[in-house]
Amino acid sequence: MIANYKSEYSKQLVEHMSKGYTVESFGVLINESKETLSNWLNTNSEFKEAERLGNKQARKWAENQPFSVAIMFYIKNRLPNEYEEIKEIILKKNKVTFNENS
Structure with a gap:
């Protein structure tokens, strides 16, 4: 048995998340x-699965x-692997351009 763990925590975690x-x-x-x-x-595999579902x-x-800056952040x-800010540096003869797409 895991110290202080209660079986209802798994369901509560999913609801919370x-x-x-x-x-x-x-x-x-x-x-x-x-x-x-x-x-x-x-x-605890049950709690781990609750985290995945959560x-x-x-x-x-x-x-x-609704879209807002707070939701964007x-x-x-x-989800850093799926939603990332892309910054591009373009070097052209004596000129540097920065493109920021988010």
Whole structure:
């Protein structure tokens, strides 16, 4: 048995993350440290699966929000491999051009 872990935490984690929140903020909600949550994720397959499902729900939540700078940063931080800012430097004879696409 994992110290302090309750089976209802898995369902609660998915519900929590479906509102755009993180695993870390769930720890605050249940008064557990980041280290404890990390331990649960590494040793409890049920909790790990809840995190996976929660991440999918958090993505769905974020993608359904009206566009704002805050949502843009949220998505770029939560899904860095899929939403990244691209900066391009073009060198032409004695001229440097910077293109920023986000």
